[in-house]
Amino acid sequence: MNKNKFSIRNIPGWAVMLAIFGILYATGLHTEAIGQVQRLLLATGIKKADVPEPVTSVSDAAEVTEVAASEVMAGAGFKLKGLDGKMVAFESLKGKVVFMNIWATWCPPCIAEMPNIQKLYEKVGSDNIAFVMLSVDEGGMEKVQKFIDKKGYTFPVYMPASEFPQEFYSSAIPTTFIISPEGKIVAKQEGMAEYDTPEVREFLQSMVKK
Structure with missing residues (x-):
């Protein structure tokens, strides 16, 4: 049996992520994807949004x-x-x-x-x-x-x-x-x-x- 047979499991994680971001960038969907992640952070409270501070009361x-x-x-x-x-x-x-x-x-x-x-x-x-x-x-x-x-x-x-x-x-x-x-x-x-x-x-x- 050929131990060097190609398998998706053998692909490093960083290569998979790079490929995903490459596809998103090529299709113009990277901005939407990042925006959705940031929106999720706002909604879940992981990233607390600032509230404008009045310069003058x-x-x-x-x-x-x-x-x-x-x-x-x-x-x-x-x-x-x-x-x-x-x-x-x-x-x-x-x-x-x-x-x-x-x-x-x-x-x-x-x-x-x-x-x-x-x-x-x-x-x-x-x-x-x-x-x-x-x-x-x-x-x-x-x-x-x-x-x-x-x-x-x-x-x-x-x-x-x-x-x-x-x-x-x-x-x-x-x-x-x-x-x-x-x-x-x-x-x-x-x-x-x-x-x-x-x-x-x-x-x-x-x-x-x-």
């Missing part, structure tokens, strides 16, 4: 409302283009609480946190709380639209249509900003996080002008 923000209202909004001059092709001036959102998430289809952590953001949007999205899911993909709007349609997300999605404001620069993706009705950045979260929590919902709703 809601009470402090209320005290400076009159002064802030006369100041320039963060991101003023920035132009966005919705998936419907319509142009939006970022400063037109002044007076609303803005939840802005910077993401891309090639970013596994972005994909992992999106279902959670969708749930948050369904619970608090309104005329007073605006969601800006800002894609920085270079593949064009068609690629982003295809991704959103496939996932069935309903939150508003945009792409930059002008130079990116310096105040929105970040060393990480995804990055999320929460902007007060007065136009001030009151929270910034770099990296994947869980947003559909009582704390975040209360934080957003507490800033809505009565």
